[in-house]
Amino acid sequence: MELNLREIIENPGAVMKFQTALSEDRIKNHSIISFLEAPTAVGEIKNSAGALKLDASMRATMLCSCDRCGISYEKEQQLDVSFPLVIKSETQADDSEAFVISGEVLDVSDVLETAFILESESKYLCREDCKGVCPGCGEDLNEGSCKCQKQRDPRLAVLEQLLDTQEQ
Ligand SMILES: [Zn+2]
Ligand SMILES: [Zn+2]
Structure with a gap:
């Protein structure tokens, strides 16, 4: 899903809300067998005093396979992310937390799919003490x-x- 940020870039205080589906194929990993509900994200991009910030909440219900014992179990995952957006042509701030975008158009699902992959836990366990x-x-x-x-x-x-x- 592409968002054109032009109107909020030039408008301090402006907020752009969005809701988007996330690609199951992209966020799937070896421990996710299938998605029981399509993964989605809701959030907003806000211009606070000229700086853009993205806040989003992602949700997925999945059938997973335990990395330790191999049984399948259901997992409801919610991931909240929040990070600044920096447009490349602006003064290159040395902010490693920021997500750098190349223009005014942001592919928000692509960004959030990447965030989902990075934020997902590295071990999938049917229970913590499996x-x-x-x-x-x-x-x-x-x-x-x-x-x-x-x-x-x-x-x-x-x-x-x-x-x-x-x-x-
Ligand atoms: Zn034994
Ligand atoms: Zn297990």
């Missing part, structure tokens, strides 16, 4: 306990014997 799956026996450790100790690895037994001998 114990995951044991790499040894494959047991889901949320459901039961590890069976590795019961099925003893014969190689480990040999090692233990060796250690015993050394101690004597």
